[in-house]
Each structure stands twice: as structure tokens, then as C-alpha cells.
Amino acid sequence: MPPGGSVQVDQAGDQRILSLAVASQTSLDGELSRPLTVGVKKAGTDPVTPIRLHADDPEALAAAARERLASTTP
Secondary structure (H helix, E strand, C coil), X not given: CCCCCCEEEEEECCEEEEEECECCECCEXXXXXXXXXXXXXXXXXXXXXXXXXXXXXXXXXXXXXXXXXXXXXX
């Protein structure tokens, strides 16, 4: 990642990986169940599957995401 953190999209095989870093670091990797087009300029219109991001409290973010996903899954 470039110094200072930023948005970066990398290609790894058939996956496009979106990284949202702070101070060039990520603290949480999320694997989506299906490709998703995200509203981030550098990601463009091609969908991504893994998303890497920084969170001050990654455990709390992961727990909240799991809870939210469980409540929206049919």
C-alpha cells in the first residue's frame, strides 16, 4: 500500500481485492459470499470479493457485521 493509507484494488487470479488502508495497514479481511460492486472510485465498476480494511476495533466490527448479516439472511 502507498504510505499514509489509501484505496487500492489488486488482481489475484480471478479475484479483485479491495483494500481500504490507514497508515498502510489493514486489520480485517472480509470474504464476501458473492462478488459486489462497491461505491469506491478506484474500484471502478468491476466487482470485488475480498475486502480488506482498517478498524480501530476489528473484533467489534466483525461481530457487528456477522450480526447484521444474520438478520438479513432469509
